[in-house]
Amino acid sequence: MQFETLSKLTLTAVVAGAATLNVGAQTTGAWPQKPIRLLVAAPAGSAPDLIARIIGDKLNRSMGQPVLVDNKPGAGGIVAMNQLKAAPADGYTIALPQAAVVVVTPFTYREANYEVERDFETVAMVGKTPMMFVANAVHPAKTFTEAIAIAKAKPDQLAVGNPTRTSIPHLASELAGIKTEVKFQQISFSNTAQGIQAVMNGDIALYVDGVGPLIQLVKAGKLRPLAVASETELPGLEGLPLANKAVPGLNVYGWFTMLAPKGTPAAVLQRLNTEVNLAMQQPDVIAKFREFGTYPTPGSVADAERFVKSEKALFGGVIRTLGLKPE
DSSP: OOSSSOOHHHHHHHHHHHHTHHHHHHHHTSSOSSOEEEEESSOTTSHHHHHHHHHHHHHHHHHSSOEEEEEOOOGGGHHHHHHHHHSOSSSSEEEOOBHHHHHTHHHHOTTOOOOHHHHEEEEEEEEEEEEEEEEETTOSOOSHHHHHHHHHHSTTTSEEEESSTTSHHHHHHHHHHHHHTOOOEEEEOSSHHHHHHHHHHTSSSEEEEESTTTHHHHHTTSEEEEEEOSSSOOTTOTTOOBHHHHSTTOOOEEEEEEEEETTOOHHHHHHHHHHHHHHHTSHHHHHHHHTTTOEEOOOOHHHHHHHHHHHHHHHHHHHHHHTOOOO
């Protein structure tokens, strides 16, 4: 799949969606007529915040109303999602959460009393960030297959780091273990910087995270790339090995999606979907996303719903297999 260009089918859907807006305007009052609040379940300056501001800036211009980013970090995203759930279903409060907030937190936090399919409308996919497995530059494993073989020979001894427990990188590593019947020694850090420093120092053998914070270190020869967990080779990652060549089906992404409260009018959802898709075609958006290792993922409202549903099943399955309970 090419993330950077809209398919003919998607373009047709965008045009068709735009054509329905006049009809929808009769029930939505020619939405929008006032500023739109865009909730972000992360602090200012974080990757989710910057992605939201890039998209929000484009929506500001295309929809003729301010899109105001409102950062609501905390509790694995629960603060932001509760505010979205409680908001009127009129299109004036929307959210741009990251994957873990949508499909992991409901399984891992007792206080999370939301479910994406029950409580929200999935408006659009915004971007995907493939996970990358890397090794210390002097580690004996030259390939992902070799790393798996080492782990099989010495169960629970090959240390694989991740930025935080139950993060998408952590679950990607666990999924690799499940698929290969290998027991890695999982080491969760407090943040990405700590994990990267540990693998560079040789304190751990392997590390997994999104490609954004790793790719320049790989290109500089400071980390050895073992595998990128995307279906196909992506621009900027040419020549790097794919995880699914060593472990079939190991395609794991962090991602960003736009959500609205349940019951938001279909015409509003379609308008937002159309505008987000058009924004993601713009060269400056593609370039800015690339700085975070993120690739635009245009598609219809139905495409976004199907993707989020499949990701919920994927990560929910990993969490159940591991026996993790809400805390």
